[in-house]
Amino acid sequence: MTRPPEPTAARAPDPSGAAAFEDLPTPVWETTGPDHRVGTANRAARELVGGPSPLGRPLHRALPGLDADALARVAAVRAGGAPERVVWVIDLDGRRAVLEADLVPVARPGPDGAGVLVQAREVDGPGSDRAATRTAQQALLPGTLPVLPGFELAGRYVPGAVATGGDWFDVVVTDDGAVVLQTGDVVGDGPAAAAAMASLRAVLRTALAEGTGLADALALLDRAAGRDADGRGAAVCVVVLDPTTGAFAHARCGHPAPAVRGVDGALRLLDAGGAPPLGLDAAPPVVDHDRLEPGETLLLHTRGLLARTGALPAALPVPAPGAHGPRAAGPADAVSDALLGALLPRPLDGDVALLAAHRRDEPVRELLLAMPADVGRLGDLRERLTAWLDALDVAVETLTALPLVVTELASNAVEHAYADVDAPGEVRVSVVLERTGDVRVVVEDDGRWRPDPGPGPDRHAGGLGLVVVHELARTVDIDTGSSGTRVTAVCAARRPAVVSRGAVPALRIVGDPLTLHDRPGTPPAVVVAGPVDTATVAQLRAAVLRVSAGGTRPVVVDLTAATVLSSAGVRLLHETTGFPVPPQVVAPGGTPSGEVLRMTGFTRRPDTGGRSGART
Incomplete structure (x- = not known):
C-alpha cells in the first residue's frame, strides 16, 4: 500500500468543529475499539450508504460487503501502523461501489482507546469518468466469440477497482480458417488507455485477418505503438491456431507467457520467445510453435491477473460438471472461471483480460x-x-x-x-x-x-x-x-464472452407447448407463452378473435413470453392490422418476438389511426 498525503480536511471531530465535520463533501467515519464500531459519521457518509444509522455498528455492517482483508487493514492502522490508502468494494443496495479510502489512526481517551478515521471517495459512481471509461472499454471488447467445431472458446474481462481501460482480448478467424487469439494491455488507465487499446487491437486484427504472418504483424504493431505516446510500453500475446491439427504459433511482447492446462490439470508455461514491450525499439519476439492435444486448454491472460501471486499455480483444479447447478459450464468456461477464482486479487487494482481455447475431444458432429x-x-x-x-x-x-x-x-x-x-x-x-x-x-x-x-x-x-x-x-x-x-x-x-465475473446465464427459447390465457383489464389481453409457428398459429388467431369479439373490440396481444415467432405468426399480426379495431402488440426488445418483428419491419398500417403496431 502507498502512504497517502497527510490528511488535512478530515480531522477527528470535536465539539467546536462538529458543523464543519458534518458538512465535509466526502464521506468520513471514525471507528473505535477492537471491533471497529462507528462512533461518528458525517452527512456524506450517511447519505452514501443509506439505511439505518451506522452509529454503534461494526464497520463491516455499516459498509455492507466489506471483506476480511479490508478489516485487517483497519486493524493494522489502529494498532499503530502508518496511515494507508486502500481500495474497498462495497454493496450499496445491490449496486457495486468502489471506494478509495484514507485510513488514519486516532487516539481517544476512554475504555475503547484507539480508533481509525476513514475518509473515502467513490471512484466509479454513476456519471464518474471511470464509469464512462469502463462503459466505453466494454463496448470496444467483443461481446461474443466464434463457435468452432474443434475448439471451445471463452473470453473474460474483469474491470479494475481503480484503474481501467487498457486491457483487451480478441479472436479473429481468417478466411482460411486459422484462429487468431490475442490478449494485451496498454500502460496507464482512463480514456487515453481505452483509445490506445482500441487502436492497437484494430491494427493487429486487420493485419492478421488479411493474412499477414505473425512476425510481420507484430512488427507492424510495434511501429504503430512507437508512434503513439499512449501505446508505448503496451504488451501483447498472439497465438495463431490451426483448428484441424491443434498446432499453433505464438509470440509475445512484454506480456505474461501463455499456458496450457493438461488433461490432468497441470499447467505448462510456454515461456519461450518473449520480447520487451511494444514501441521501444527493442528486438522482435521469437515466434515459437507448440500443439494443443484433445482435452487440453490454452490460456492467455494480461498482467493484472498475476498482481497478487506473481505466477500461475502449478495445477488448476476445475469443479466437476454440475457442481454449481444443473447447467454445467463448458470446459473453456470452467477453466477460465477457476483461474480467475484462484488468482484474481480483491479488490482488483487494474483490469484483467483472459482468453481460453479448449480443444474438444472430438469435433462437433453434423x-x-x-x-x-x-x-x-x-x-x-x-x-x-x-x-x-x-x-x-x-x-x-x-x-x-x-x-x-x-x-x-x-x-x-x-x-x-x-x-x-x-x-x-x-x-x-x-x-x-x-x-x-x-x-x-x-x-x-x-x-x-x-x-x-x-x-x-x-x-x-x-x-x-x-x-x-x-x-x-x-x-x-x-x-x-x-x-x-x-x-x-x-x-x-x-x-x-463475459465482461464481469459470473456464469453465463442459460436461455432456452423453445421447448414448451403454446399456452394462451386471458388477462382481464382495459383493454383485456391475450398472453402468449411458448412457440407461435405454423402448427400453433391457429390457436392464437382463435384466441384473439374471441377476446376481441371478431376484431371489433380493443385487445392486447402480449408476446413477451413467446419463445418462437415464425413467419406464420408475423402474417397473423399483419392480418390483425386490418381489423376494425386492430390489437396492440406487446413484444419488448430483446425477446424472440421483439427481435423478429424488428427484423421483419412489422409496423402499423397508416389507416389504423395509430392504434396497432408493436410496442417494444
Missing part, C-alpha cells in the same frame, strides 16, 4: 434430420436443433436466429413443395458447424417451390418465411430443379 412434410413435426425439428445448439452454449442471437432459419425453410418445404401431390413427401435437414465459425444449413425436398424473390424490393412477394431467412442468414442460395429443391443458408454462430 446434425442430420429427415421428417415427413407435416407441420406437426416442425416442433420436433426445432427441439432437436435447439438441443444441438444448447450443447454449444451459443449466444442469444444465434439461439434465436438459427432455429428460425431452419424452421422457416422446413415450413416452406412442408407448405409448398408437395402442394400438388396426394401423399406428403420428405424434408431433409443438414446443419454443419464449419471451421470458419459459420453454420451451414441445407434443407432439401423432392418437390417444387414458388420462385424466390430475393432480398430486393419485391421480397414480400415470396412470403414472409423467406423474408425472415434473408434477414437472419449471411447468405441464402435456392436451387430448384425437376427432382426437388435445395436451399443452403449460412449463418454466423457465436457464443457469449
Whole structure:
C-alpha cells in the first residue's frame, strides 16, 4: 500500500468543529475499539450508504460487503501502523461501489482507546469518468466469440477497482480458417488507455485477418505503438491456431507467457520467445510453435491477473460438471472461471483480460434430420436443433436466429413443395458447424417451390418465411430443379464472452407447448407463452378473435413470453392490422418476438389511426 498525503480536511471531530465535520463533501467515519464500531459519521457518509444509522455498528455492517482483508487493514492502522490508502468494494443496495479510502489512526481517551478515521471517495459512481471509461472499454471488447467445431472458446474481462481501460482480448478467424487469439494491455488507465487499446487491437486484427504472418504483424504493431505516446510500453500475446491439427504459433511482447492446462490439470508455461514491450525499439519476439492435444486448454491472460501471486499455480483444479447447478459450464468456461477464482486479487487494482481455447475431444458432429412434410413435426425439428445448439452454449442471437432459419425453410418445404401431390413427401435437414465459425444449413425436398424473390424490393412477394431467412442468414442460395429443391443458408454462430465475473446465464427459447390465457383489464389481453409457428398459429388467431369479439373490440396481444415467432405468426399480426379495431402488440426488445418483428419491419398500417403496431 502507498502512504497517502497527510490528511488535512478530515480531522477527528470535536465539539467546536462538529458543523464543519458534518458538512465535509466526502464521506468520513471514525471507528473505535477492537471491533471497529462507528462512533461518528458525517452527512456524506450517511447519505452514501443509506439505511439505518451506522452509529454503534461494526464497520463491516455499516459498509455492507466489506471483506476480511479490508478489516485487517483497519486493524493494522489502529494498532499503530502508518496511515494507508486502500481500495474497498462495497454493496450499496445491490449496486457495486468502489471506494478509495484514507485510513488514519486516532487516539481517544476512554475504555475503547484507539480508533481509525476513514475518509473515502467513490471512484466509479454513476456519471464518474471511470464509469464512462469502463462503459466505453466494454463496448470496444467483443461481446461474443466464434463457435468452432474443434475448439471451445471463452473470453473474460474483469474491470479494475481503480484503474481501467487498457486491457483487451480478441479472436479473429481468417478466411482460411486459422484462429487468431490475442490478449494485451496498454500502460496507464482512463480514456487515453481505452483509445490506445482500441487502436492497437484494430491494427493487429486487420493485419492478421488479411493474412499477414505473425512476425510481420507484430512488427507492424510495434511501429504503430512507437508512434503513439499512449501505446508505448503496451504488451501483447498472439497465438495463431490451426483448428484441424491443434498446432499453433505464438509470440509475445512484454506480456505474461501463455499456458496450457493438461488433461490432468497441470499447467505448462510456454515461456519461450518473449520480447520487451511494444514501441521501444527493442528486438522482435521469437515466434515459437507448440500443439494443443484433445482435452487440453490454452490460456492467455494480461498482467493484472498475476498482481497478487506473481505466477500461475502449478495445477488448476476445475469443479466437476454440475457442481454449481444443473447447467454445467463448458470446459473453456470452467477453466477460465477457476483461474480467475484462484488468482484474481480483491479488490482488483487494474483490469484483467483472459482468453481460453479448449480443444474438444472430438469435433462437433453434423446434425442430420429427415421428417415427413407435416407441420406437426416442425416442433420436433426445432427441439432437436435447439438441443444441438444448447450443447454449444451459443449466444442469444444465434439461439434465436438459427432455429428460425431452419424452421422457416422446413415450413416452406412442408407448405409448398408437395402442394400438388396426394401423399406428403420428405424434408431433409443438414446443419454443419464449419471451421470458419459459420453454420451451414441445407434443407432439401423432392418437390417444387414458388420462385424466390430475393432480398430486393419485391421480397414480400415470396412470403414472409423467406423474408425472415434473408434477414437472419449471411447468405441464402435456392436451387430448384425437376427432382426437388435445395436451399443452403449460412449463418454466423457465436457464443457469449463475459465482461464481469459470473456464469453465463442459460436461455432456452423453445421447448414448451403454446399456452394462451386471458388477462382481464382495459383493454383485456391475450398472453402468449411458448412457440407461435405454423402448427400453433391457429390457436392464437382463435384466441384473439374471441377476446376481441371478431376484431371489433380493443385487445392486447402480449408476446413477451413467446419463445418462437415464425413467419406464420408475423402474417397473423399483419392480418390483425386490418381489423376494425386492430390489437396492440406487446413484444419488448430483446425477446424472440421483439427481435423478429424488428427484423421483419412489422409496423402499423397508416389507416389504423395509430392504434396497432408493436410496442417494444
